[in-house]
Amino acid sequence: MKKLIALLLTLLLLAGLAACAKPAAEQPAPAEQTTTTEQTTTTEQAPADETPTEEKKTVKLGLANINEKATFGKLVKMGFEDACAARGWELVYVDNNSDGAQAVQNAEILVQQGVDFIVDLNIDQSVAGTIVDIVSAANIPMVCVDIAMGDTPFFGVDSDKVGRMAGEYSVNWVNENWGGEVDYIVCFTAIASGDEVQKRARSAVEVMQNSDIKIGDTVEIEYQNDTAVAQQRFADFLTAHPDAHKIVCYGINEFAGTGAIAAGETAGRTDDFALFTCGVGSQFVEPLYEVQGNSPWKTAVAAFPELYGDQLCDIIENYFNGVPLEPLMPCKLVCVDWSNITEYYPLDDLPWKKLS
Amino acid sequence: MKQQTKKRTLSDLMGDSSSLLTVIGALLVEIVVFAILSPNFLTVINFKNIGLYAAIVGCVSCSVTLVNISGMIDISVGSQIAVVGMVAALVSGAGGNWVGTTAASLAVGVTLGAINGFFITVLKLNAFITTIATMQSFRGLAFLLSDGMSLTISDSAFKFIGRGYILGIPMSLIIMLVCYLVFHFISKYTVLGRNVYMIGGNPQASFLAGINVNSLRFKLYLINGLMCGVSGVLLASQTGAGIPNAAANYNMTALSAVILGGAALTGGKGTILGTFLGSMVLAVLQNGMNMMSVGAYWQDIIIGAVLILSISIDAIKGGSLKRKL
Structure with a gap:
């Protein structure tokens, strides 16, 4: 019995190794x-x-x-x-x-x-x-x-520039939709990613604070680059601030955005916040198509990796x-939103769908 | 004589009453402190929130309790939950309805539990080392399933499991409470439950008494896999996505809840009620600190401190200061 199990395990290991090897058919x-x-x-x-x-x-x-x-x-x-x-x-x-x-x-x-x-x-x-x-x-x-x-x-990606782009977009949006007033700014941070990367959200906050928008208070939520943590902490924030109906959120990537959206949907408060993040991928694009742009996630700054x-x-x-x-060579950056999504991310030609 | 009888009755009622009283005390202190410090803490909506978000780790903590009582350990639960979440997203993305998605997810959870159980009970490998290895492998599998990509879930019926409400009560809270009731019943009133305590207290004696120790341990890993499946479904449905690096800290949170609830990692001791209270202590603590906008690093320090404090109180009450070794 012992020998049989040992033999089976050896065969399993060999089969696993063989399966992991790149098949000849996949060669160029x-x-x-x-x-x-x-x-x-x-x-x-x-x-x-x-x-x-x-x-x-x-x-x-x-x-x-x-x-x-x-x-x-x-x-x-x-x-x-x-x-x-x-x-x-x-x-x-x-x-x-x-x-x-x-x-x-x-x-x-x-x-x-x-x-x-x-x-x-x-x-x-x-x-x-x-x-x-x-x-x-x-x-x-x-x-x-x-x-x-x-x-x-x-x-x-020039993180500061990305943050400023998101910030400028959000200032315009708040002026057009919320009469130039904000109850809270929520900045989702993931400190472990380094200070430079945080500028993708913090520079946006700076732009908003330096604008003519009337701002209540600013809060940072550390979400440890984990969607579930972002969701839970933002849900708690929403509960702690039941009277806040104009909340602007900034995030350094899609994980923060997905978590915030999930928290808002669960709490039934998707009308109370607007989300502006960096990085465009499946988590931003696909749900936005699903709801035909009717989402609190207003824009994400794309860097097109x-x-x-x-x-x-x-x-x-x-x-x-x-x-x-040149010492600094910025990559292409675009604020992607519902108005231009088909130009940059047409549903039938999404870059991540080409990955096998 | 009368007094002895009375003591026994109380002990029977409370189980590991000393630990339970400590954890109940901690929970009450937390609630009072946060109610004073945060005006919106003591509201119905907030307690629903606590239940909703505590459910993911809460569910898997039930089975982790039984595994620990049996003297074993499983630190791969976070990775198992991540794999289940990915499978849920894949099945849902392939057009599966919520029933099919849930069934497939639970089946995968059981399979992962069976893999752990096989190595631990058939090959008799050390549970700690085995689950360290499978923690790695399962995490790799979670990445492999989608080639490292996060997958969005659009099925609203499936998302209802994690986000929906029935009669104003969060669905995930109902699921968690049902799980705790079932596990409480199993641990208290079934032969399987009593045998779990026996093999944890003394596996040799249990074996000599005719208990099939390995078979029981294997079943516990299957049950643990199933509960990872439940937690994985809740996670995927709450976040609306399958995320390969999700649930990374859930091992420690689940173990903390179990230990706070009075279970011994050496086996033979612990209760489902204790774990429920332990997970509530952690959830209330986190919720209260979030509502007060306490920084994340301070949260980690405070949660660790509460864990140490609770265990210390328990140990001191158990006479640890009087013991020489």
Whole structure:
């Protein structure tokens, strides 16, 4: 019996490993090759000797992604794969997995792979100096994305700008719909994400406070980046303030928004608040289509992570053509709401639906 | 002689009365303090709110209590709840009605419980280590199910389970109360319940007395999986989404409620009523602090302090200061 169970477990383990391995059928077209190692995926173009005249134009781009488990990371990866494929570039891909130690190891891997340019999405600022040292020692140009790394050229979301966009949108909305008066401002924070990221909500609060809007009070709700926590704490806030009927809420991402909406719906007080957040994904777009825009969630500022690849590859292309890298290179930002949702996120072409 | 009889009767009525009195005292103190400090605390709508949001952890705490009384542990409940939530969102998204979605979710919960039970009772692996491992694996599974994406649930009938009201009472509160009544009955008035206490108090003696210890433990993990299913359904229906990183702190909240209620992690001691009161202490504390806009970090410190204080009072009453070791 014991032997049988041991054998079954071994077979189960082997079957699991086999199931996790990438099937041959999923490999790209013959022109490209994908090899998967422990941490690196390399998409190679056709051998250089077949296209000798184009050899100089081909860039070997190293991408250290933020974390492939989350939708954001998947969209970034998809965007880079498409952009590199369109330009005939080779993409060397590693996943930092939101882990500083892994990010340092990945920088070493990209250097060893002999890439021409590195794009790094590292969440841990404490290792930024180490990564910069590794990459600059190898004399490889680098751009960091969304989270600053010392003097390294920065591309991506300017959190302060995003917050200000949401703030300006909300000021206009309050003037048009609530006669320029607000009972409470609720700012959803997730402190563990870092001070810089909080600006996506706090800068919006600042814009509102500096406007001519008459404001009752301002409250911060720490929701620990957890929808259920946001829901519970906002529900408690609503209960504690039964007479508040003009509440403006700001959030750094969709988790805060989903939680606030759920709390409002459960309490039957969706008319008492208006929500302005950052980041656009399925949690904002799909429910908004469902209710045909009739939602307290008025806008979300989109940064289009699926377009990072295309925007950055253009910058890199220019760099290799002699255009220097700017210290700050903002990504495309748009306040998406019901009036323009079909333009940016048509229901039949949602970027996250393309992820397999 | 008369006095002894009287004492026994009271003890029978109260169960682990010492712990229960401590936790009832803590609950009353909380209610009085928050009623003074927050004008909207002592309202019907707020108590409905407390019940509504306490239900998710409250439900799974019932079965965690039995698991702990049996001398075992399960720290993978948060991950199990996350998997169930994802399955609910997937089934609902595929067109399943609320009955199908709920049934599939509960079935998945039972399956996850069976996986824990298999390793712990068949392969005799340590429960703590096993559930650390499955906590990781189940979390990975939650991400794998949707490729890491959050999935929205639009079925209003399904969302009613977590958000709806029947005769003005939150549906999730009703579900939680029913669960506590059922578990109280099981633990007090059934052979299974009495055997749980026996195997927790002395598994060797229970085995020699003819109790199939492993079979009972396996059943407890199945029941725990089922309750993770109930909590997962409540979570998904309340938030209106399947979120792979949800319920990350629920292990600790459920264990805290169980310990506050007087259960011993070493087994053999604890009551369902105690756990109910323990989960209410935590829920009221959190609600009161939220209403007073107490900062999140202070909330963590205060909740930890209340837990330590309650356990200390209990331990001191049990003579811990007089013991040399």
